[in-house]
Amino acid sequence: MDREIFVTIIGAEGRMGAELLANVSLMEGISVTDAVVRPGSESVGSVIGPEGVRVTDDMDTAVENADVVIDFSAPEACLAAAECAARFETPFVSGTTGLSEAQIAELKGRSSDAAVLWAANFSVGVNVLEQLVELGVKAAGEGFDIEICEAHHRRKVDAPSGTALFLGRAAARARDVDLDDVAVHGREGHTGARSDEEIGFQVIRGGSIVGEHTVYLAAEGERIELTHRATDRGIFARGALRAAQWMAGRHPGWYSMKDVLFGDSERANERNS
Ligand SMILES: NC(=O)C1=CN([C@@H]2O[C@H](COP(=O)(O)OP(=O)(O)OC[C@H]3O[C@@H](n4cnc5c(N)ncnc54)[C@H](OP(=O)(O)O)[C@@H]3O)[C@@H](O)[C@H]2O)C=CC1
Numbered sequence: 001m002d003r004e005i006f007v008t009i010i011g012a013e014g015r016m017g018a019e020l021l022a023n024v025s026l027m028e029g030i031s032v033t034d035a036v037v038r039p040g041s042e043s044v045g046s047v048i049g050p051e052g053v054r055v056t057d058d059m060d061t062a063v064e065n066a067d068v069v070i071d072f073s074a075p076e077a078c079l080a081a082a083e084c085a086a087r088f089e090t091p092f093v094s095g096t097t098g099l100s101e102a103q104i105a106e107l108k109g110r111s112s113d114a115a116v117l118w119a120a121n122f123s124v125g126v127n128v129l130e131q132l133v134e135l136g137v138k139a140a141g142e143g144f145d146i147e148i149c150e151a152h153h154r155r156k157v158d159a160p161s162g163t164a165l166f167l168g169r170a171a172a173r174a175r176d177v178d179l180d181d182v183a184v185h186g187r188e189g190h191t192g193a194r195s196d197e198e199i200g201f202q203v204i205r206g207g208s209i210v211g212e213h214t215v216y217l218a219a220e221g222e223r224i225e226l227t228h229r230a231t232d233r234g235i236f237a238r239g240a241l242r243a244a245q246w247m248a249g250r251h252p253g254w255y256s257m258k259d260v261l262f263g264d265s266e267r268a269n270e271r272n273s
């Protein structure tokens with residue numbers, strides 16, 4: 001889409017909301033129309049961000065005003081916004097993590113009425129890392145144990161991170177197994193030796209860590225560590241804004257950040273037409 005597009009932000013007063021508002025003001029061809037906050041919030045009626053965007057809790061009007069909705073909030077708010085986007089047939093981009101399998105299924109269901117793109121991580125680096133993990137696990141073959149370690153700031157509410165699960169699914173896919181059948185979350189006490197099949201997840205929370213993920217492929221006498229370190233939350237915001245530009249005017253369907261970064265728009269459209 002060549003004309004200027006307007007996005008509505010859900011979760012506008014959060015950490016990612018602030019990053020989106022700061023980054024959008026540096027980009028051309030994209031502006032924020034409405035900033036949606038929790039119903040009844042004291043800030044309704046005020047303006048926020050460098051461009052002075054209207055703060056509202058009127059989700060319907062905010063979605064109706066937008067070419068694309070961007071959501072970084074919480075699972076229930078994400079699903080409420082997706083329902084609204086589907087009703088208005090407005091493309092929906094979400095980075096909210098911590099959704100259960102049933103909630104992901106509900107979100108996918110909305111993609112029959114609107115274009116929906118959900119990504120656990122909008123950075124270029126993590127989406128490259130995910131491909132390296134799949135490649136690495138396949139290439140290493142038997143004899144390498146897979147462990148995933150992630151670290152985030154002290155205010156993060158879900159664990160393991162959506163990104164750790166995204167990387168875990170890539171590793172499981174490379175072994176042709178279902179992650180749910182092999183995931184082991186944390187270890188304590190007399191656990192016994194690890195099995196060959198398991199994919200372990202370890203979680204650190206502290207301070208202001210933006211987001212770090214390491215996938216260990218550990219064998220007898222050697223190990224590979226595949227690491228991504230985010231040092232600036234702006235990478236997620238810029239990725240989401242890029243995704244929103246790609247999603248404007250898109251057919252209903254389920255899209256991923258891979259479609260935006262590495263895909264072919266026509267193929268993604270055909271898959272969903
Ligand atoms: N995919 C990616 O690349 C990334 C994903 N994330 C994910 O994005 C989400 C948000 O992260 P972050 O910004 O750090 O979290 P914050 O807690 O800082 O922000 C979330 C915001 O959503 C608001 N919110 C909650 N419920 C509603 C509602 N019903 N309607 C409107 N707004 C609501 C919260 O308001 P209140 O304070 O009133 O509860 C808060 O302002 C998390 O799930 C996180 O894991 C984060 C970074 C990158």
Ligand SMILES: O=C(O)C1=N[C@H](C(=O)O)C[C@H](O)C1
Nearest residue numbers: 097120121156161162163211
């Ligand atoms: O909550 C965060 O901060 C982040 N959440 C995402 C996740 O759960 O993977 C992405 C990023 O790591 C930051």
